Amino acid sequence: MTRTFPDAVDVAVVGSGPCGAAYARVLSELCPAAAVAVFEAGPLLADPPGTHVKNIVDPAERARAQRRSEGPAPLAAGTATDTMDGYADDAPRLVRPGTFLLADGYRQPGEDGLPGAAMSSNVGGMGAHWTGACPRPGGSERIAFLPDLDTLLAEAERLLHVDARAFDDAPFADEVRKRLAAALDEGRDDDRLVAPMPLAVVRHDDGRVTWSGSDVVFGEETRANPHCTLVPEALVTEVIVADGRASGVRVRDLPTGEEHVVHARFVVVAADALRTPQLLWASGVRPHALGRYLNDQPQTVFAVRLRDVVDAPEEQDGPRDEPAIVPHSGVNWVPYTDDEPFHGQVMQLDASPVPLAPDDVPAPGSIVGLGWFCAKDVRESDRVEFDESATDPYGMPAMRLHYRLTERDHASIEAARAAVRRAAAALGDPLGEEPLTFPPGASLHYQGTVRMGETDDGTSVCSPTSQVWDVEGLYVAGNGVIPTATACNPTLTSVALAVGGARDIAAKLTAVRN
Template identity: 75%
Template sequence: MSRTFPTSVDVVIVGSGPCGAAYARVLSERAPQATLLTLEVGPQLADPPGGHVKNILDEQARSAAQRASEGPAPLSADTPTDTMDGYADEAPRMARPGTWLLPAGYRQPGEDGLPNAAMSSNVGGMGAHWTGACPRPGEGERIAFLADLDELLTEGERLLAVDDHAFDDAPFADEVRKRLADHLDADRAEDRRVGPMPLAVTRHADGRLTWSGSDVVYGDVTRANPRHTLLPEALVTRVLLTDGRASGVRVRDLQTGQEHDVAARYVVVAADSLRTPQLLWASGVRPHALGRYLNDQPQTVYAVRLRDVGHADQEDVDPRGRSSIVAQSGVSWVPYTDQHPFHGQVMQLDASPVPLAADDVPTPGTIVGLGWFCAKDLQDSDRLEFDETAPDPYGMPGIQVHYRLTEADHASIAAATAAVKEVAAALGDPLGGEPFTFGPGASLHIQGTVRMGETPDGTSVCGPTSEVWDVPGLHVAGNGVIPTPIACNPTLTSVALAVAGARSIAGSLSERN
């Protein structure tokens, strides 16, 4: 079937992940007169668009959605749909369902590289596959020059439908948090104490849990907006510039191969932390900081069995009895502090992330997985480079990753490993040997490549409203905008920053109209 690409709109949004969806939502609410076009390189997986694949109950249909998200290199058809399957294996590169790895250029000689850096290509972006964790940044993670950060985070929580208490009735959840708090809370500020993990999930009246994807961020107001168009399988190859200002995009229809130029008053590039700087570079927008301060979160995991607890009644409390798509039976949060510069995600698992004996069937909620994320030692030299002579599978400039773990990073990983072991001892009996640290990129929390700054001093790509320095009308969005070395899951923060950018565009559109 043929489809129509408009010749002109008010705002083009490149990418349909949570941040691209946040721009569409805020603009639909605040500038309903504006014409909006969202372009997504991957296919639409569900209706409504952008839904989370965990909400697909049929395993075959879920697998098909994951394969369709894996861009130019889909995994084999028999790949397990459970993202926890093989979660802690020691493979040098981890290909997770619904994502695809850089085929080349992920490590340079003598460097650590990002062998596990992954992307997804589908309507909803990584928001169709993520774990839904939405903690707020604190202390040194916060962006000091944003006075309204807390209000923006609150708005981000609204768009993502964040729930602080989705799994409060999980077996032994209170006991897990009590043991964590007894061990960790004594020297913490009140807002940095152990608590339930804020999750982007919705609990329905019948007990079902559904995960927030971009569909939730879009909301009814965007879906009902007759001035918003979403076109999947559309590759944006260039941001068009006129007299130094963003004036539209060039897009290739992947269904037909035809190219179209779409004029726009504003362009928002919300591809991801790898492909957003790639598109800017391909468009001739190349500030010094573009692709630099590349930031992954080193991640160390461990597992324990709770000691000295009774048996839970699985029929009454096991979340699998209410929803076949929820693998966790409780998620707790150990917030980052400057004194303890790690972010802890503590999951009570229905299946251990380390191998169990064949006859070892755990009582629901008694197997606890610990994941400690470290803040990266930010370096200008950790960067992406782009090579037009070695194009990627989409024909865009090939990505070359330069990335090293510094001495400070290795010290941080060692401290996180020690902290995980101490916490594990407070909870129960370890399963397996020593804690396991994933290879670089495995967190999928890549940041910094189009980072925000307070002033155009050469260390940032965009300003506080995410507008690119010296390129009026061009905004960037996603985890790559985050300028601080945060250790917590970044999605809530990046959506909050997208809210600020969308409000800025909405205000300008209203003034011009």
């Protein structure tokens, strides 16, 4: 951590979420002598930098961290900070603690828009607030032109500390999985059967389980690297490009308003799927595909109470708002297949998402939330555009989202609703009459806006190593790089692609030094 802005570095990284952290980590491991600076527009929330807010023990400090993540206009102090509050909310613009919605521009006349589009500004990015789900993509979700995809995914699992067995002792988890498998496994390949959800978590020697944030991705390898620095509240307003090559960044020190130019041999923009194309556009880097192919994952949720189970003993020692992941937070996974193009995330909840009778206290693990995600019908016309004159609260070009759900999307959503009903029926008694389909954008899984391509044919922004076409030394990272229509949680894939980009930079730095 520093408030000193270097004059020059080998690699400037914009954004401290899991993908920006992956670049810093891989470069610290492969090129420990390289100077790396990570710039983050948001504030530091906790130590170590990038800590998941659920790991902050003090409730007041946790709430303060969430409010500080909510950009220029945080929610009111009394607003709920429990991420499960509003799980079954049918609000047209769903607000989650630690995130902030686009104030305007999220829908154009006659279009569906992305009313749920939201971001976080803090060290650790959305990785300080996420659910930790790290399933591998399957079928058409996979990026066919990357022969080393599985190797990269394995490395991403290492960096995120992915564990599929962390909740083996969760009450009823085996029973939930058994019932889902009986209802859904028929006809599936072995790697697409109902299974425990791979989660980015750390199980400690004392039995505690905590969420992985960017702190875990940074790791001691990065924190102990004297050549790697992290500068919070530092807004990068421009990538400096000269003669077809990135040569540095222009950074605004938000506490003072002072601007600094930091020269760099390589620049990595790892903001998010909306702000990464925003920065490129503001920097005059505007390939045809920039901001296009924007896609989200339509999301349908439901909840049930397990039937015919004997209450398990209470295994949680502290109050229910403690940050550690407790044993009755079991999570199961219904993988995506091309025949069933949905991804199911089945969570055993600490409490019911809908009101129960005052004297009705469910057994831990007996309330199950089901979330089904659909793959979007990806189209070039779904895009984020930027205003030539208007600006957002950070002074960057204002966003204008163009987004429509196609007939194919509506059919997919209806099929997912039917699938979640089937899964619910296999588990227990519904809590509520019908599944709830969230407004577009509510999944927070935006992708495609700086998408990767096999060749520079105008339909992609970057190469298979994440370098922007025709701009030497400029790399992009994050969910926006994913070029396929996915339904599974995207973080593992985006971190895997970041690993590939970081290795490419490391190879170039090593070649020059040798």
